[in-house]
Amino acid sequence: MSEYASHEVIDRIKALLPGFAERAQETEDLRKVHPQNIAELDEAGFFRLCQPAQWGGYEADMETFYTAAMTIATACPSTGWCASILGIHNWHLALFPQQAQEDVWGEDPTVRISSSYAPMGAAKKTADGLVLNGKWSWSSGSDHADWVFVGGPVLDENDKMVDFCTFLVEKSQYEIVDVWHVVGLKGTGSNDIVVSDALIPEHRVLSFGLMAATKAPGLEVNTNPIYKMPWGTIHPTTISTPIVGMAFGCYDVHRSHQQERVRAAFGTKVKDDPFAKVRLAEAAGDIDAAWLQLMRNVREEQDLIRAGDFPGMDIRTRARRDQVRATQRAIDAIGLLFQNSGARALEVSSPIQRFWRDANAGRVHAANEATKAYIMYGQNEFGEKVTDSMV
Numbered sequence: 001m002s003e004y005a006s007h008e009v010i011d012r013i014k015a016l017l018p019g020f021a022e023r024a025q026e027t028e029d030l031r032k033v034h035p036q037n038i039a040e041l042d043e044a045g046f047f048r049l050c051q052p053a054q055w056g057g058y059e060a061d062m063e064t065f066y067t068a069a070m071t072i073a074t075a076c077p078s079t080g081w082c083a084s085i086l087g088i089h090n091w092h093l094a095l096f097p098q099q100a101q102e103d104v105w106g107e108d109p110t111v112r113i114s115s116s117y118a119p120m121g122a123a124k125k126t127a128d129g130l131v132l133n134g135k136w137s138w139s140s141g142s143d144h145a146d147w148v149f150v151g152g153p154v155l156d157e158n159d160k161m162v163d164f165c166t167f168l169v170e171k172s173q174y175e176i177v178d179v180w181h182v183v184g185l186k187g188t189g190s191n192d193i194v195v196s197d198a199l200i201p202e203h204r205v206l207s208f209g210l211m212a213a214t215k216a217p218g219l220e221v222n223t224n225p226i227y228k229m230p231w232g233t234i235h236p237t238t239i240s241t242p243i244v245g246m247a248f249g250c251y252d253v254h255r256s257h258q259q260e261r262v263r264a265a266f267g268t269k270v271k272d273d274p275f276a277k278v279r280l281a282e283a284a285g286d287i288d289a290a291w292l293q294l295m296r297n298v299r300e301e302q303d304l305i306r307a308g309d310f311p312g313m314d315i316r317t318r319a320r321r322d323q324v325r326a327t328q329r330a331i332d333a334i335g336l337l338f339q340n341s342g343a344r345a346l347e348v349s350s351p352i353q354r355f356w357r358d359a360n361a362g363r364v365h366a367a368n369e370a371t372k373a374y375i376m377y378g379q380n381e382f383g384e385k386v387t388d389s390m391v
Contacts, residue, residue, distance in 0.1 A: 073245025184361025
């Protein structure tokens with residue numbers, strides 16, 4: 001596994017990897033991340049990486065956070081997927097008004113938030129405030145959270161959209177519906193969230209427009225440059241990161257497996273096959289390229305913000321281009337490794353088949369829709385206006 005960032009939390013996570021790998025099948029059987037994995041990540045400080053210092057967080061740079069999430073996914077894809085998503089929500093909450101942060105972390109700064117940002121519901125303005133209704137699908141890690149972020153429009157009294165926002169909803173205001181019966185990422189517990197006539201205070205609502213303009217109210221207190229990173233880079237990278245981690249993990253398992261494997265049909269050692277070495281090199285090159293490009297863009301955007309600038313459309317469209325390419329490169333590499341691991345890789349006990357299933361399951365996330373990202377990049381390259389909000 002390649003490494004490009006260092007932090008005490010990453011060191012502690014590395015020590016946890018054997019346990020995560022050992023519990024990977026049990027995580028799938030539970031259909032949610034093993035509770036011991038969550039407890040150990042809590043103890044290691046993972047969820048504090050993006051948390052503001054005022055709440056005991058590290059305010060670590062984003063490359064450190066993503067490296068930690070990627071590392072987790074090398075051992076257990078479902079745990080890595082949920083860790084990346086749950087972990088980034090502490091970054092997002094930092095942009096909300098101070099009162100919202102106090103509501104969530106005031107008594108317990110270890111409280112977690114799950115999410116479902118797609119607009120599967122809406123809030124309507126009333127005399128009493130915003131009333132939220134909807135059914136949001138696939139909230140990963142929701143069993144390990146006490147709050148949820150959901151996305152959708154705000155409608156006026158004439159049902160006209162006046163804003164598009166993230167709503168922070170407490171557990172008493174929503175129901176988790178168990179629908180996650182799937183073939184990949186089985187252990188993520190990505191169940192549905194149902195909200196019925198929930199009254200949401202204004203301070204628990206954050207406009208995507210304000211966030212995009214770096215005018216989120218949380219920035220008044222949380223001044224670290226990481227909180228000014230573009231959402232169109234942060235959210236998609238959160239999705240690609242564990243998939244690349246799965247590729248690193250699959251590579252390591254495949255390499256060890258092939259070193260000892262003897263082809264039953266021919267009685268020859270696989271490691272003596274020059275073509276096996278070629279395939280290994282091809283896969284390793286694609287995985288490294290995926291990670292290097294992802295982190296290059298995150299690093300450059302952060303450096304611009306630290307210098308008092310803001311990432312322009314050139315780097316933001318490039319970040320989206322490289323993010324979807326990273327996902328595809330990782331999946332292609334895993335596919336190559338899986339195809340050349342022999343029939344033993346089909347066994348349920350083999351981590352290789354799990355990496356293959358889980359990476360392909362992660363590919364269907366909306367953030368990995370390559371065509372949209374490539375069109376945005378091409379529009380910018382040709383001097384056209386990019387209108388998509390996810391950039």
